[in-house]
Amino acid sequence: MDRIDLLLTGIGCLVTPVGNAPHRGQAMSELREIPQAAIAMRDGLIALAGPESDVLNGLGGAAVAETLDAGGCLAAPGLVDPHTHLVHAGSREHELALKRAGMPYLDILAQGGGILSTVRATRGASARELYEKAYRSLDIMLLQGVTTVEAKSGYGLSLETERKQLRAAKLLNDAHPLDIASTFMGAHAVPAEYKGRTDEYADLVCEMLPRIAEEGLAEFCDVFCEHGVFTVEQSRRILLAGRRCGLHSKIHADEIESLGGAELAGELGAVSADHLLAASDEGLRMLAANGVIPVLLPGTSFNLGLNRHARARDMIDKFNLPVSLATDYNPGSCPTESIQLVIMLASLNLKMTPEEILTACTINAACAIGRGHRIGTIEAGKQADIVLFDAPNLAYLPYHFGVNHAYGVIKNGQAAVWNRQIVKPRSNSGEGTP
Numbered sequence: 001m002d003r004i005d006l007l008l009t010g011i012g013c014l015v016t017p018v019g020n021a022p023h024r025g026q027a028m029s030e031l032r033e034i035p036q037a038a039i040a041m042r043d044g045l046i047a048l049a050g051p052e053s054d055v056l057n058g059l060g061g062a063a064v065a066e067t068l069d070a071g072g073c074l075a076a077p078g079l080v081d082p083h084t085h086l087v088h089a090g091s092r093e094h095e096l097a098l099k100r101a102g103m104p105y106l107d108i109l110a111q112g113g114g115i116l117s118t119v120r121a122t123r124g125a126s127a128r129e130l131y132e133k134a135y136r137s138l139d140i141m142l143l144q145g146v147t148t149v150e151a152k153s154g155y156g157l158s159l160e161t162e163r164k165q166l167r168a169a170k171l172l173n174d175a176h177p178l179d180i181a182s183t184f185m186g187a188h189a190v191p192a193e194y195k196g197r198t199d200e201y202a203d204l205v206c207e208m209l210p211r212i213a214e215e216g217l218a219e220f221c222d223v224f225c226e227h228g229v230f231t232v233e234q235s236r237r238i239l240l241a242g243r244r245c246g247l248h249s250k251i252h253a254d255e256i257e258s259l260g261g262a263e264l265a266g267e268l269g270a271v272s273a274d275h276l277l278a279a280s281d282e283g284l285r286m287l288a289a290n291g292v293i294p295v296l297l298p299g300t301s302f303n304l305g306l307n308r309h310a311r312a313r314d315m316i317d318k319f320n321l322p323v324s325l326a327t328d329y330n331p332g333s334c335p336t337e338s339i340q341l342v343i344m345l346a347s348l349n350l351k352m353t354p355e356e357i358l359t360a361c362t363i364n365a366a367c368a369i370g371r372g373h374r375i376g377t378i379e380a381g382k383q384a385d386i387v388l389f390d391a392p393n394l395a396y397l398p399y400h401f402g403v404n405h406a407y408g409v410i411k412n413g414q415a416a417v418w419n420r421q422i423v424k425p426r427s428n429s430g431e432g433t434p
């Protein structure tokens with residue numbers, strides 16, 4: 001080894017899952033813990049990670065361009081948020097009173113509010129407005145320790161406006177330090193102009209898919225499979241059409257009613273099935289049998305004021321599933337970018353342990369967006385995406401809640417956040433912005 005770009009020393013404890021595959025059931029608790037550690041990085045990748053003395057010895061005579069002292073922080077893999085509705089316009093605080101008065105989420109949607117209200121705002125927004133709003137959200141995520149995020153379309157519901165969202169995500173992926181995995185979700189709701197004609201709209205979504213795929217705008221196709229939105233049969237049709245275009249399947253499954261979304265995810269071998277509050281035992285069994293990753297969104301059930309939660313303990317203990325966690329950041333059911341709030345809620349309401357939560361937010365989340373071979377652990381050869389928490393141990397993260405524990409974030413081998421501040425912010429007005 002002749003050169004190291006960045007050497008991170010003074011890590012109080014390095015804690016990471018190991019490997020490229022999802023960690024299932026009890027294996028979610030298996031972490032590698034290395035006290036007094038260091039990480040050497042080169043060309044955006046991890047070159048060496050381990051006890052500080054081993055790393056320093058392993059450097060030999062390599063020239064080190066930059067050294068940063070982690071000051072005793074806890075180092076973990078950069079967090080991955082595998083379910084967000086990042087790119088959209090407007091906000092929905094005007095629906096707060098309805099929600100507090102007890103009006104159900106699907107009733108607000110059926111009356112033309114909810115998702116459809118954000119569709120109107122997103123259709124009316126310029127590409128630049130979408131880009132700038134999402135850029136600010138990405139900064140908040142980065143400051144919390146997130147280094148890769150999934151972003152869905154689904155507030156356009158026409159080819160042109162779905163494209164507008166996905167093109168904004170593509171530009172953001174190039175301009176912002178965070179990496180973005182894009183998902184086409186034309187089947188997020190039935191637009192007002194197709195009211196009562198869901199089958200026809202499902203046909204239109206199938207026609208949009210090749211156009212989205214040929215422009216390289218998405219890796220995944222997602223459907224809101226729910227009573228009053230898309231049926232299991234319509235969801236199957238759309239996801240199979242997506243698959244024919246090379247898009248891997250994701251499903252908003254069994255969020256409110258037990259419709260068979262988890263069973264469909266199993267049948268199709270989807271990459272992930274998300275929400276799952278109402279998933280049946282048979283649905284969970286089918287997820288496990290077909291390698292589908294459950295993505296749980298405890299921020300959503302919290303914000304909707306539900307007193308029921310996804311059965312994370314059953315998923316881990318009984319069904320041997322590789323549970324993952326995400327924010328579901330969106331302007332309606334979960335208006336927060338905070339993965340650290342989700343960490344707290346996963347402990348409080350899903351009864352997950354700190355070790356399971358870290359696995360769920362790193363390697364399992366990476367696998368839920370098909371990136372387990374590149375990110376999600378701190379190991380030689382992986383992308384150098386690392387978060388430094390100002391915390392004495394992992395259990396401190398859900399314990400001391402409501403504050404941001406991220407002191408530093410290394411993205412692709414460079415400090416993107418240091419001393420809780422964004423480093424080298426890139427200009428929003430440079431080339432490539434809409």
Ligand SMILES: N=CN[C@@H](CCC(=O)O)C(=O)O
Nearest residue numbers: 115224300328330331332333
């Ligand atoms: N459930 C459907 N979609 C989003 C909510 C989107 C919205 O309300 O705008 C979700 O995952 O929670």
Ligand SMILES: [Zn+2]
Nearest residue numbers: 083085252328
């Ligand atoms: Zn969602």
